[in-house]
Amino acid sequence: MAEELKNTVLNASVAPEEFDWAAFEGGDVYGGEDKGAIEEAYDKTFSKVVENEVVTGEVTAINKREVIVSIGGKSEGVISAPEFRYNPDLKVGDKVEVYVESAEDKKGQLIISHKKARALKSWDRVNEAYNSGEVVKGFVKTRTKGGMIVDVFGIEAFLPGSQIDIKPIRDYDVYVNQTIDFKIIKINQEFRNVVVSHKALLEAEQEQKRAELIGKLEKGQVLEGTVKNITNYGVFVDLGGVDGLIHITDLSWGRINHPEEVVSLDEKIKVVVLDFNEQQKRIALGLKQLSAHPWDSLDENLKVGDKVKGKVVLIADYGAFVEIEPGVEGLIHVSEMSWSPRLHSAQEFLKVGDEVEAQILTLDREARKMSLGLKQLTANPWESIREKYPVGSKQVAVVRNVTNFGVFAELEDGVEGLVHISDLSWNKIKHPSEMVSVGDKLDVQILDFDEANHKLSLGHKQLLPNPWDELEAKFPVDSVVEGTIASISDKGATITLADGTEGFAFNRELVKEDGKQAVAGETLPFKVLELRRSTRRILLSHVRTYAEAKERAVAAESDNTKKAVKKINSNIEKTTLGDIDALAALKDKLEKGE
Numbered sequence: 001m002a003e004e005l006k007n008t009v010l011n012a013s014v015a016p017e018e019f020d021w022a023a024f025e026g027g028d029v030y031g032g033e034d035k036g037a038i039e040e041a042y043d044k045t046f047s048k049v050v051e052n053e054v055v056t057g058e059v060t061a062i063n064k065r066e067v068i069v070s071i072g073g074k075s076e077g078v079i080s081a082p083e084f085r086y087n088p089d090l091k092v093g094d095k096v097e098v099y100v101e102s103a104e105d106k107k108g109q110l111i112i113s114h115k116k117a118r119a120l121k122s123w124d125r126v127n128e129a130y131n132s133g134e135v136v137k138g139f140v141k142t143r144t145k146g147g148m149i150v151d152v153f154g155i156e157a158f159l160p161g162s163q164i165d166i167k168p169i170r171d172y173d174v175y176v177n178q179t180i181d182f183k184i185i186k187i188n189q190e191f192r193n194v195v196v197s198h199k200a201l202l203e204a205e206q207e208q209k210r211a212e213l214i215g216k217l218e219k220g221q222v223l224e225g226t227v228k229n230i231t232n233y234g235v236f237v238d239l240g241g242v243d244g245l246i247h248i249t250d251l252s253w254g255r256i257n258h259p260e261e262v263v264s265l266d267e268k269i270k271v272v273v274l275d276f277n278e279q280q281k282r283i284a285l286g287l288k289q290l291s292a293h294p295w296d297s298l299d300e301n302l303k304v305g306d307k308v309k310g311k312v313v314l315i316a317d318y319g320a321f322v323e324i325e326p327g328v329e330g331l332i333h334v335s336e337m338s339w340s341p342r343l344h345s346a347q348e349f350l351k352v353g354d355e356v357e358a359q360i361l362t363l364d365r366e367a368r369k370m371s372l373g374l375k376q377l378t379a380n381p382w383e384s385i386r387e388k389y390p391v392g393s394k395q396v397a398v399v400r401n402v403t404n405f406g407v408f409a410e411l412e413d414g415v416e417g418l419v420h421i422s423d424l425s426w427n428k429i430k431h432p433s434e435m436v437s438v439g440d441k442l443d444v445q446i447l448d449f450d451e452a453n454h455k456l457s458l459g460h461k462q463l464l465p466n467p468w469d470e471l472e473a474k475f476p477v478d479s480v481v482e483g484t485i486a487s488i489s490d491k492g493a494t495i496t497l498a499d500g501t502e503g504f505a506f507n508r509e510l511v512k513e514d515g516k517q518a519v520a521g522e523t524l525p526f527k528v529l530e531l532r533r534s535t536r537r538i539l540l541s542h543v544r545t546y547a548e549a550k551e552r553a554v555a556a557e558s559d560n561t562k563k564a565v566k567k568i569n570s571n572i573e574k575t576t577l578g579d580i581d582a583l584a585a586l587k588d589k590l591e592k593g594e
Contacts, residue, residue, distance in 0.1 A: 005171050013442060028063060051100050054117045077112035084114065086151050087137035088179050088292045092412055097121065118154030125153045126194055130184040138182045140175045148175060148194055150182065157184070163197035166226055201582070206274060208239040214276055217283070222290070227263050235259045237271055237285055243281035246271060246379075253288050253327030255313045262287070265418060294327030295368045304360050307370070312354040320350045322358060322372060330370035332358055337374045339381055341416030349374070381414045381452050389415075389446050389456075399440045407432045409442055409458060417456030419444060426461050426468065429537050468533050471501065475528050475538060480545055484523045485510075493518070495526060502538070503528075509541035518542060545557045 021092060060076060061068035067084055070076045077098065084090045099116035129136050137155065140148040148159040159182070161169060186195035225237035225244065234247040251262045263269060271285040298381060302308070310324035319333040337349045350356065358372035381388075389395060397409030397417065406420040419442070421432055429435060436442055447456040475481060475497070483495040492506040505526065510518040518524060526540035527548075 016248055019057035026029055028271070054099050054120055056095055057093050057098045057112070059090065059569045062090065067114075069096060069114075071098065071100070071110070071112065077110040078238060079112060079114050085177075086137060086179060087191060106470065107426055112424040122153035123192065126155060126184060127187065128185050133183065135181050135183060135201065136196075137179055140178050140180060143172050143176060148172060150180075152182065152194065152196060155192075155194055157182075157196045159196050159198065163195075163199045164440060166199055166202050206241055213239065213242045214283070215278050217273055219275065222270055223273065223285075224268060224270050225285075227265055227267045228260050228262070228270060232258065235263055237269065239283070242283070244271065244285040246287055247287045250274065250284075250286040252287055253291070253294050254323065255321070255329065263354060293368075294325055295365065298325065298328055298365070302363065304362070304363055306360050307357055307377070308360060309355065309357050312350050312352050315346050315350060315352055317345055319349075320346045323357060324370075328370075330358070330360070332356075332374055334371045336372070336376070338360065339375050339378070339576070340410070340416050342355055365446060366584075375414070378414075381412060381554060382451055385451060385456070386449060391446050391448065393445050393446050395446060395458075397442050397444050397458065399436050399438055399442055400439060402432050402436065404431065407436055407442070411456075415456065417444070417446075417458040419458045419460050423447070423459035423461055426464065426466050426536070468536070469572075470530070471538070472531055474499075475501070475531065477528050479528050480525050481528060481540075482523060483526045483540065485520050487517055488520050497538075503540040504537055505540040505542065509543050511543055513546045 007546055047497065057069040057071040057077070059067060065081055066080055067078055067079045079098070087574040097117040098112040098114050099120065099496050100112055102111040105111055117510055136152055138152040141149045141151055141557050147161045148164070148406055149574060150157045150159045155551050161172065179197055179582050181201055182196040182198055183200045184194060185197045185200060211405050225239040227235055228238040228243060229236040233250065234245050236245055248256065251259055256262060269287065270290060271287055272289045273283065274286045275284040278284065284364055286436050308324045311331065312320050313323045314321040320327045323329050323332055324403070334344050335344045337346065338344060356374065357377065359376040360370060361373045362371040395411055397411050400410045400416060406414050407424065409419055410416045417583050421429065424432055424435055426533040443463050444458040444460055445462045447459045481497055483497045486494045486496045492504055493510055495503040495505055497503060503526070512518055524542045525545045526542050527544040528538065529541050530539040532539070
């Protein structure tokens with residue numbers, strides 16, 4: 001400033017020898033027109049500063065705490081360095097926008113703010129960047145629920161966790177206080193919410209790499225990659241900016257439960273290209289294909305009928321898969337686990353991890369399939385079934401299953417028979433569970449065999465006395481018994497006899513002698529009409545008890561009347577014949593002249 005004043009003095013219209021140095025030293029250098037001209041010239045060296053407006057300034061100095069910005073005024077403004085943290089590349093000479101809060105405070109200091117300037121123009125910039133697809137820089141301020149908060153043009157934007165990177169992020173905190181490139185993917189104009197994505201930029205870059213790589217791919221090509229992600233269904237391998245998937249079935253020739261049994265995260269592995277789709281940009285990879293198939297090295301001498309040992313690797317309802325060598329499995333169908341004809345579940349016999357010995361039933365090397373059997377290693381109990389369990393013999397069986405139609409009872413392992421519901425009890429039952437439960441021991445009699453189908457017919461009631469033999473003796477047909485009407489239905493009534501035996505009478509057989517219908521709870525005499533063994537039913541009638549007595553009385557009276565008439569007729573016949581004889585005798589006498 002002193003230099004400028006000196007130059008101004010030297011360039012003044014006053015000659016040096018005429019200059020008043022005393023006045024200068026006293027502070028009164030100029031006056032009049034000279035002073036006004038100099039002040040006007042001095043003011044023109046500064047830009048006019050207007051408060052509450054956004055102007056462009058130049059960075060003149062930078063330190064850790066502050067950034068000095070000149071806007072052409074009498075003094076420079078000082079801005080806190082954190083306002084520029086979104087731009088770590090800021091340097092002296094850069095042009096920046098600032099908001100003039102005050103041209104001069106009490107201390108004569110220019111007050112400006114870069115943050116407020118950005119805030120005023122940030123929404124327009126955000127919309128412009130969103131519409132143009134421009135890549136913007138943002139400063140990751142902090143971590144929040146579900147993602148991060150990013151400063152973009154002075155606006156706090158949301159970065160979802162799923163939009164941080166292509167690969168899953170294990171630690172979000174490493175991104176805090178970092179300045180990263182973003183793409184604005186969503187704007188809510190009403191609430192002024194902004195969503196940004198770093199993943200979108202990576203995907204675009206990866207898409208370009210993927211297209212270049214797929215253009216060079218060939219099926220069967222062997223590549224090296226890094227295990228990027230492990231899921232339940234497979235492994236994602238980074239082939240150099242492009243991912244390929246190894247499905248769990250292509251990891252190992254043997255059966256595995258999870259890919260982690262074969263590979264680990266960040267492990268470098270060699271893979272073979274199985275297939276790729278240029279349109280969908282998908283690459284299918286394989287790991288097991290780099291090694292020989294175990295079936296190709298299976299013992300050539302192995303044949304049907306041989307015994308093999310293995311470990312159960314999978315259980316299904318229909319059977320169990322047994323691995324006899326890594327990658328070589330055989331299926332034991334549930335029907336080949338036991339000689340029992342009853343339908344079982346494989347879980348009843350085996351569990352995963354069991355070591356078993358089985359017999360080869362079928363072997364197809366081309367189809368790489370093998371079926372095994374367990375029961376073939378034990379004797380078939382049905383081969384000598386008739387000798388061991390003769391028809392009519394009494395046996396003890398264990399109830400294994402109860403159904404609506406009967407009970408399946410096991411005589412020994414692999415030998416089961418059916419006790420039909422009609423052979424459980426002499427009395428009628430609604431369901432077998434009224435008599436037995438699973439696990440009960442039951443006395444049975446062997447009724448019949450079907451060796452071909454491994455079926456056995458059993459009976460239980462045959463070992464018990466038939467109560468109907470006793471009932472027929474106790475309640476013979478035409479006998480009269482006393483009973484109580486227990487219940488009445490549309491067809492008739494159930495009658496309880498003295499010993500608790502139940503009988504049945506149709507409604508027409510329940511009419512009393514006075515013509516009224518019998519009701520529940522009445523005790524009346526009943527006549528036994530019929531005992532039906534097939535339906536276990538005793539048919540009764542109350543009407544017959546008094547109707548037949550009347551019939552007998554009427555019949556007796558009729559007999560007496562007939563006898564009286566017969567006697568009268570007999571007397572009449574005797575008198576008539578006597579008179580005839582007397583007349584005949586008289587005639588003879590007259591003829592003889594007597």
